[in-house]
Amino acid sequence: MTENAPGSVDLGRGLTLPNPVGLASGTAGYGFELEQLIDINRLGALYTKGTTMDARAGNPPPRVAETGGGMLNSIGLQNPGVDSVATTYAPRWTGWSIPIIVNIAGGSVDEYVHCVSVLEPVSEVAGIELNISCPNIAQGLDFGRDPAEAARLVAAVRAVTQRCVIVKLSPNVTDIAAVARAVEDAGADAVSAVNTYIGRKIHRATGRSVLPLGTGGLSGPAIQPLALAAVAAVCAAVHIPVIGVGGIIDAASARDFLIVGACAVQVGTATFVNPETALQVLDGLRVDDY
């Protein structure tokens, strides 16, 4: 490791990431695929696929559609449910040095609280990321688009966990800084921003929306300048650590987030294009540069 390599990141409540570069939720599953393709344990964190109280089958296909410099997805939170994650997946993480942060989603405060409670005794789980911003399920955005609702959710979760709670913010709002401040006040240890932007694609041959729900979430390099503006606004608004995510494809585009004040980053869609992107980002970052 060079002297100039990025060091560890303290997110609070005992969660210290070995380095700032993580794999974004929904783009790395629960790690078992990427572990076969890359040296996953060199990375700073793995944020799991959004996990819900009950198993979910997800949306009908097509679930992904490419756009200029980006992709739309409408996965619909396909996941095995929090119990399977706790009992079947977690044991497989034993011995991994990469911190596993479980991303939680739900339709009600109770669902979130239940999930976090189930994971509380699971030692392989390093932290919780609350996804209050998934545009691809009914009610998936309600919490993320209203500061008061977001705060209510965070306070309820705060009451049941000693773990570091990261709140993943939606960019589909008038004032992301207001939501960030609300969750900070409600007890969030950190925030991550941003989730995907609501987008639509029309099938050129049929004239109908490609995605079955009409809209999906836009990710990838096309959103990087938007995510960067949102993260800068969040960093200016809160005192807790901010994790930047959105359109990162290389060390330079990751560094942008660190420059505007984020303490860590997540690589999402770019992993699909090149599973080694996060490692390349890590190897390309120099602490002197930001």
Place this chain on the structure above:
Amino acid sequence: MTENAPGSVDLGRGLTLPNPVGLASGTAGYGFELEQLIDINRLGALYTKGTTMDARAGNPPPRVAETGGGMLNSIGLQNPGVDSVATTYAPRWTGWSIPIIVNIAGGSVDEYVHCVSVLEPVSEVAGIELNISCPNIAQGLDFGRDPAEAARLVAAVRAVTQRCVIVKLSPNVTDIAAVARAVEDAGADAVSAVNTYIGRKIHRATGRSVLPLGTGGLSGPAIQPLALAAVAAVCAAVHIPVIGVGGIIDAASARDFLIVGACAVQVGTATFVNPETALQVLDGLRVDDY
């Protein structure tokens, strides 16, 4: 003209566009440059550069910065002021068959009202587009981000003009449909959506924001799926005509907006890349296709 070519578009209050394809505000000046480059009079409308009560020098450079599939701008509404437009520019439009729709911006209700009043007797002006969504001047977004404020502005303008008033909506909001409904109720004849998205770019060599105000407005193909989702939401919310704008580069990407319910479109950034884009869009659209 083929039988299948797009016909005229009635925006209300006597404003009928000869066809649905216009040049977006801020990307065609006041028409005098493009008139030398393309057969501008074949197009459906020219939306002028945002015009304010007093002349404005605009922001310091750099004012534009390229991003993946898009560009950020921070022009800061450089314009000669509404009086110059009325007295010096308007006479030069005499004899043009393309409808000229003057885009108006301002920092207060009074400024907007003043501008619209000055233009009311100017016969070369075909309509008014109220820009309540410019992210590049102080307060440029206040009206566009709050339905009540937007409605207050539109009602005041409505009181001083018989002309067709199109309200240009900001996409940087939680609920664009709510703003659209508010301006419809306040008397807007039509809405256009969307203006640019707030974005940021970091200068790779200096580590500072490229644009002097930090952020700018993102336009170009990168935003097309986002604009399309926003326009679809607006079309579902209002009964007045909707004009779609954002990332159009060809007839196919324009048709997407007509499919989701827009009655007309505006071509912006793509004109910079190819001044003939709007004409190519017009020639490529077939009414049977949407």
Place this chain on the structure above:
Amino acid sequence: MTADLSRAALETGEVLVVERLGGGLLELVARLPHLAANAMPGTFAQLRCGTSTTPLLRRPFSVAWTHDDTCGFVFEAVGAGTRLLAALQPGDPLDTLGPLGNGFSVVDSGSVVCVSGGLGCAPFPLLINALRRRGVEDILVLNGARTATRLYPAERFARPAVPVVAEATDDGTRGHHGPVTELLQQALSSRPTAIYACGPNAMLGAVMGTLLESGADLPPTLEASLEAPMGCGFGTCLGCALPVLGEDRVTVWKLCCTDGPVMPMRDVDWDGLRALPGADVA
């Protein structure tokens, strides 16, 4: 439940040639030692098309054949990605990730029918080669396309000994005039013990329909290589869902990239698949 990705790797190879086969069919040959050594019949590689972020995602292509350290891919320039592949010049780099997915179960005896629709020809040279190496000689290829020039040339399905290839075209310009499923109907009389199919999902559904309508017993080996738009190709995006009949014949989503692309045709929910809007085309 988790895919076996142990043989998949990133590999940047060198383009040797992009051959025009006529009618728009293209055969891309590249030096890709890892892929050539590890590809199994029916597996695919994710190819990067161009170097810009538009198009962004890799595109999946079956490994058509391997020879020493080279691999062949067969495709047509249908959209942005394939147009960029078509423009590759000898010496250009080719950025690949593979092999990915589960391939065909290669039988070692019996009589085999391969049903190809359009670009569905792609996986068959590698499959036929593997079948032959296991001693299977009774191989019939049913090759259908819209028109004669779009038929993958018979002699390319296997080298040096060309297999029996019966051809069908929608417009009757070569071989049987009609869909390839009509050839299949005839071929069923010889009671094949393995049927492998590849082509657009709709054509695969028609193959299954033909088999069921024939009333004959389904062959013990009955597999198809399916298509779905892919985000990653290696099981992490969950984007490539296909409807499959689960334990109790209830439909569940399986991933084309890691549960497939080759699936037992008995397991696919063909009605569910037909009801879905088509794969995304630009």
Place this chain on the structure above:
Amino acid sequence: MTADLSRAALETGEVLVVERLGGGLLELVARLPHLAANAMPGTFAQLRCGTSTTPLLRRPFSVAWTHDDTCGFVFEAVGAGTRLLAALQPGDPLDTLGPLGNGFSVVDSGSVVCVSGGLGCAPFPLLINALRRRGVEDILVLNGARTATRLYPAERFARPAVPVVAEATDDGTRGHHGPVTELLQQALSSRPTAIYACGPNAMLGAVMGTLLESGADLPPTLEASLEAPMGCGFGTCLGCALPVLGEDRVTVWKLCCTDGPVMPMRDVDWDGLRALPGADVA
């Protein structure tokens, strides 16, 4: 107040060659009859780099020279756009918009000094050719670059008769060891009647500084070709603002693309320009 764009046109030409001049300098030659017939010294063309939407915008390049129906451009591969131009092959299309902007006022007598910094060499061959056609023979080129291999070759500044070229390099690998402004200082003793300058904006500011510090009268013709990031190149985006001293010496914004790129050096607000963050580099 409105630009004269009457000669500008979209034209897709054909690349004839991209010549490597060493040190990273490239000369792109393309058949572009309209541009060749209409380009004036100091005007530029907006070149489309690649066909994808990334990079999106055209890039401005001075027309370096014209010959019959061909044009030359001189550049270096510094970013995404110029890398794509560097990769062009003979026969490839080149999508251009031009000529754009106001060029140099070509004097018809007196002694002329051309000051070039780096890629600032680009407009001079066309200018020198025009000067010669007007009978001006007393032309001195001061050519500065970081290092010897990055100096545009002297013999390319004018054909067939090479003008007098004095060279300077920052590292002393050829010619004067030091900035090109030191050569200018010496050249001022011969009291040139026209000075034309082109190079990075900072270098142009240094040229103006040298002239003012010298105490000599400024020559009657004193012009520089400036740079600004451009959205359109034809006056509609208002993106390419440069600080210029207005009537009452108050700074106003002028457009590089239509008020320039060539501007009288007396009019530029050099202090204002220096205070601005540099042009955007990726």
